[in-house]
Amino acid sequence: MAAQLKAPILGGDGLTGEIVQWYKDDGAELDSGEPVFCFEADFTAVDVEAEEGGRLHRCFAPGTRARPGNVVALVLQPGEHVPEHEEDAMAAPPAPPPAAVDEEAAPTATVMEPVLLPLRRGALKTAPAPTPGGAWDRAFGTSGHDYRGFWPLRDEDPPPGGEAAASAPEEAPAAFAAEELEAFEQPTGAVEDDGAVDLYDEADTAVDEPDAFEAEYEAEELDPEPIVFPSARVEAAPELIAPEIRPIESEAEALDAWPDNEPVLFVPAPPAAVRGIVRLTELRKLCDQLGREWRDSGHTPRNEDLFLRAAARAALENDAVSAFGDAAGLVTPRPGADGIAVLENAASGSLRERVAQLAAAQEAPEQPPCAFTLVTFAAFGIDEAMPVLPEGHAFAFAMGATKAGGAMEDGLPAPVMTLTMAYSPDRLTQGDAASLFARVRELIEAPYALLAD
Amino acid sequence: MEPPVIKVYQLGTTSYRDVHRLQQRLAEQRRDGEGEDALLLTEHRPVITLGRAHPNPDLRVSASEVTSRGIEIVQTERGGDITYHGLGQLVAYGILRLADHSMGIVDYVGRLEETVIGVLADWGLRGERVPSARGVWIAGRKVASIGLHVRRGVTMHGVALNVATDLGGFDLIRPCGMPDVEMTSISREMGKPVSITQASEAFVFHFERVFACQAEMVDLEERRAAAIG
DSSP: OOEEEEOOOSSSOOOOOOEEEEESTTOOOOTTTEEEEEEETTEEEEEEEEESOOOEOOOOOOOOOEOOTTTEEEETTTTTOHEEEEEEEHHSOOOOOOOOEEEETTOOOOOOOOOOOOOOOOOOEEEEEEESHHHHHHHHHHHSOOOOOEHHHHHHHHOOTHHHHTTSSSTTTTOOOOHHHHHHHHOOOOHHHHTTOTTTTSTTTOOOHHHHHHHHHHHHHHHHHHHOOOOGGGGGGGGGSSTOOOOOOHHHHHHOOTTTOSSSSOOOOOSEEEEEEEEEEHHHHHHHHHHHHTGGOOOOOHHHHHHHHHHHHHHHHHHHHHHTTOOOOOOOOOTOSOOOOOOOTTTTOOHHHHHHHHHHHHOOOOOOSOOOOOOOOOTTTTTEEOOOOHHHHHHOOEEEEEOTTTOOETTOOOSEEEEEEOOOTTSSSSHHHHHHHHHHHHHHHHGGGGGGO | OOOOEEEEEEEEOOOOOHHHHHHHHHHHHHHOOOSOOOEEEEEESEEEEETTTOOOOOSSSHHHHHTTTOEEEEOSSSSSOEEOTTEEEEEEEEEBGGGGTTOOHHHHHHHHHHHHHHHHHTTTTTOOOEETEEEEETEEEEEEEEHHHHHHHHEEEEEEEEOOOOOGGHHHHHHHHGGTBBBOOOHHHHHSSHHHHHHHHHHHHHHHHTTTTTEEEEOHHHHTTTOOO
């Protein structure tokens, strides 16, 4: 039976890495104990060896990001072929592309009927799989950042490939279309040559000699932009999907979950979502600085204020979002909740004014036209929140943040939160949403830029 | 239960390639279930090393200027990006079989950082981790860099702590591939010279504490047997 070669388990939650190099060509004969590929994550390069001899069947190109435990290659015995269930999976159609954007309707779309459905933990629908090699990949896979802990919600949707893939054994790799597999297996200079520079040929002179060094450079130059498939194995790591995330199916259930029935309009459930882990160490320090900046407003800033500012900044910078016009929105938490969060009006910069209004009135001021709404749910002491949209306005995206429940570090709550974004594929493409989300995350993790203006 | 023993080699000033070969030899032994875990402490003559995933040196100057200064650029198998080693920098390479310490790789990296943070605390400096990158930082300035290689559960490479390093060496490169990173050293932060010998002793002390192990110093004869030039 074909042996699986997996990305090594490194021991860190949510850590993803990259297949840096294949030491052996696809189809090469392997001996037991031979290093097959190098996987790098967290400044650590790990060589993965063949546990048994056989013929190598590589599934991914160098540069592919993977999560520890993902199957990245098979070792086939003589006469053995790729197992049938994997062929089935490979033959399955690719994941459906996200819904096309109606560009004419998007900027002024008012077609979404308001329905009663709270946006809170549990209200997120699952995300369609990203299109391989598409905008998502360009946004995440080749940006050079470490998007550890990053994955789309996939806890409800069948895996790409439909029922055939869904019924595949749990350990089987996710479904790939045949053409996708071909794309991974296109011979390139790097793929053909990357076994040529082998650190293990000579135990005592393992440092590459200059000639080999240069040859590797040339091979790199021949290598096309790596095809990145970051989400292909999401279902292989179900433990990483927070169990409390579940969709609310009906209006009745929503009402039941929201017993107070405040008279507000709810937006439809977001049809797609992304989620990632964000560390907040620096954010705490920034609150002090922001406090000085906001001294006159009488408002004491918290982490969420910076979070909101990051979202506003990212929205302003995002071409797709800014195309909606005056990118402004408002967040109102559930009445009575401890705190009010507000979205900076990225176009006019009237955050302080809004803060002052909110601090004085403890309620939402008259809202300007807005094309997107930012939502916090369970963010930093606010257990539940709901978006309020003026009639005639539409939902484009929402963001939320939850603290890791109960996790402690050095006697303090762990400076980690889960950042979630839901978006309407009618208004944002998957790539636009991904780049927006990535920017928010980047700003939160390096928030000094938020004070630079 | 006795704490695991880790042999500590105080190698003095060395060339990078010599110690690299020693690392490989010791690591191969550990993979084969022979030998003992080891901690190699040294300071290298000036050299620039590249990580496995970043074979193109990210230099701020031309490669010819680097070589004209007698600084070699060496491709290695470790993780991470480009870095500079030079005199006054304490480099610690751990050759550990992680399973013997019930450690995962990420845990190991974290403990290396913790060890450095302990060393810095001995001088009253507050070392920090940052979420976006490995290593240890002092008020936003990077004082220690990490890059590791693991094969069959045995580690190689490790951490480089700037004690009294001539930081001008980092001006040749973009350390860790980060364009705006500012490097620092213990001496710079203290405003006075700090001996690498003292830092080395402190490192062993905190390594023992953080890794709950017993350090066994290797004497000169054993070092010679290890054939270090």
